[in-house]
Amino acid sequence: MRDVGGLGRHGSWDGVRALVTGFGVSGFAAADTLQHLGADVTVVDERAPGDDRRREEATLLETLGVDLRLGPGSTTTLPDGLDLVVTSPGWAPTTPVLGQALASSVPVWGEVELAWRLRDHDAPPWLCITGTNGKTTTVQMLDAILRAAGLRSAAVGNVGRPVLEAVMDPEPLDVLAIELSSYQLHWSSSIAAESAAVLNLAPDHLDWHGSMDAYQAAKGKVYEGVRRACVYNVEDPATEALVMEADVQEGARAIGFTLGPPGLSMLGVVDGVLADRAFVEDRRTSAAELGSVSDLADPAPHQVQNALAAAALARAHGVQAGAVRDGLRTFRAGPHRAAEVAAVDGVRYVDDSKATNAHAAEASLLGVESAVWIAGGMAKGARFDELVEHTRDRLRGAVLIGADRELVAEALRRHAPDVPVLEVDGGEDGFMDRVVQAARSMARAGDTVLLAPACASFDQFRDYGARGDAFAAAVHRLEARG
Template sequence: MSGRSPLSLGRHDAWDGVRAVVAGFGVSGFAAADNLLHLGAAVTALDESPGDDERQEKAELLRVLGADIRLEGGATDRLPDDIDVVVTSPGWKPGAPLLAQARDRGIPIWGEVELAWRLRDPSNAAPWLAVTGTNGKTTTVQMLDTILRTAGLRSVAVGNVGLPIVEAVMDPTPYDVFAVELSSFQLHYTDSMAAESAAVLNVAEDHLDWYPDMDAYARDKGRIYERVQRACVYNVADEVTRHLVEEADVEEGARAIGFTLGMPSVGQVGVVEDILVDRAFIAERQSSAAELCTVADLASPAPHYVQNALAAAALARAHGVSQQAVRDGLRAFRPDGHRIEIVAERDGIVWVDDSKATNPHAAQASLQAYDPVVWIAGGLAKGAQFDELVPAIAERLRGVVLIGRDQDVIAGALARHAPDVPVIALPADETGAAVMGHAVEAAARLAVTGDTVLLAPGCASQDQFRDYKARGDAFADAVRAQNS
């Protein structure tokens, strides 16, 4: 480093003389570069691709403001000289050459979340209620944001969903509270955040193409609990989340709050006779529980959806939100598309789109909500295996339709653990509407009255579709064509 150190700088400091590299020019990269320029830093933004027209327009805007924007192949191979800080996009692996060079030179590496934390207004720093987990993060954060706004608070969902968090933090009109979704990648590059309360919803096999092993992945999830001030919310049914709480270095007085689909113990939220209840944030918790809402109030009775609601309720209650606001917020909330979304019902068969189930853990949670089920699965497995999922849901399966590049991973697990279940495997080289049309036709041949046909691929989508949304849209279109 040869300029100014940014380590002690904040929102109201002059960043003149700080030389920053922004690695990756996606949504969070643009937000980081834009706000660093606003603070007075000299900014160089690097990416391997010029991207679409919108990205090029953003690049031109920042060039006009004085940034050096390099969006071409080879731009990220070498870290420029005389750099004081690197702000990396979350998907960049720690071993990427540019980040390795920064570490070798002793240059701080931050993510956009770390930058945002450092840019909070010290005179009006809205607390962060943070959520991570292998599955359910977005739904839980959106539920939480709805509850907070129902309570009359100026809240916004940020981070891995909604606004880039640095934009929200720098908003001249201050928020009361942030509902923050954080991926393990974002947490990897976050060092000083101290959430008011935080939740780890679950930890299951995922992103093993990014992490060396599950322990490293879990450790990054657990970083969300560090320095928590009020409540560390964990999943009673997931031993890893409880262990992460036990290992966390929290502020004095912070509490561990469990959520469970069963009857809650003292210090937990849970379910009693289809009523979501609180035994953590009431004075009489030793002897009674307070009703939050009923399962019927929720958009779905699926177990993983109820767990998300409990986690959101716990974070809101830790912030001081009333029981009534929790109830009214959960009643009002509807999840985004492609999350256990009923597409059609015909001839006694229900067709459900859960294209957002992009790993085995998410697929299992979805499959356990239906019985019997015809399962459409496959795509990019990202190093995951299915030998724990298949035995857990084998008895529910009417049949399976396999799509995608890594379908053999699922086929192998089915052969080992559910050899009697009919399987139809489709060519992996088909894409888009063609493959989904054939998948729906195959599922229709397997399904009978009373069944659910469930798209819960357990894999990423980019081998055959633009993203999980395009995959879900193709499924819905094919189902409607089939049923028209």
């Protein structure tokens, strides 16, 4: 087996036998890059290409000489003679082919780890963001701030575009704003960001990681080797604990963000103003104004926290206060994130399908006064007792859907027995219309029908976006009927 640990962009990959597990966006980027570098590449995935783009990519790779083994049974046995495995982020260590690689001491890297190793000599710095919730919004906020400062920036990683693609792009960039999931961090070992943030920590993906300790340890990897700033959430002490445990470069600072007035080396809020007492010359007696809460399109507390975290990373990079304000003023969140669909008979219908875990759903519910809550799907090993305990006073009723809806129902019975519950079966045509109609039957004028499922969508939908689209379409049909 060849030692690939020291290979970078300009090393010789000729003859390296590499296996790529997974043929999604990250898998294609990894296979294409490794083939370009000269490696002998095999790709395995239990699923055949599902759309025209994937089929075109498969044809391209096969034309280039990549060995594609796609379909049932392709991931049960590790090919012989491998020097490296590069895995797509969602693949768990218990997957047979990965388990065999680890047992055989074959290096297993994630696509992001490969990207880090292939950076060029003048590569742009990495500003990395992880956490249970708010990652995508915060990365996009950070990208908006960096662009407002006149920097050539890109939002990449778990947000959509693979980090590897950005790293190998010949178009020069000044800085990368990178969203990293716990999966991506699990399969990383040498990444050392310029600055990094853990936004929050709550139980999620425990079925994949096996325990909350393992999940938190994966998140904490984002702080390893940080050069400038480790940004943490003052209201979530577990994030600060990860900073304290990290092995960082000399001179790296711990920077907190809080919804209250900031202490030294913190960003916070004073009378509605976003204030910086971390990156000012005399932070003991003064602060810099970075804008105001009213500058944000959504002033909900969790969005203010996201803005402060993005601002902290930007300020650590040297961005001026005015650019932070300008970037936050222009920022608008993507679809399926607390997006109001319509108002019918005095009832608001809100699509927060991106709330795929209990922590995100709790933030969403606490943002409304009275909700008919649409919840359920795949629980990913989570429980919902704390969520219901913290939000029961906001619940007019609940409509439960999906494979693990009984887990939500049990939490409601234990902690909110007076909240009426309706369950809607199935996923066939008309399913979401029945869900919306059930919610309407419980809602009163002034209420919000809130799709914040606290669960993944894959039991019934392609992804959370498809779930949100189905909800929005059903609401618009309801609106048209009057």
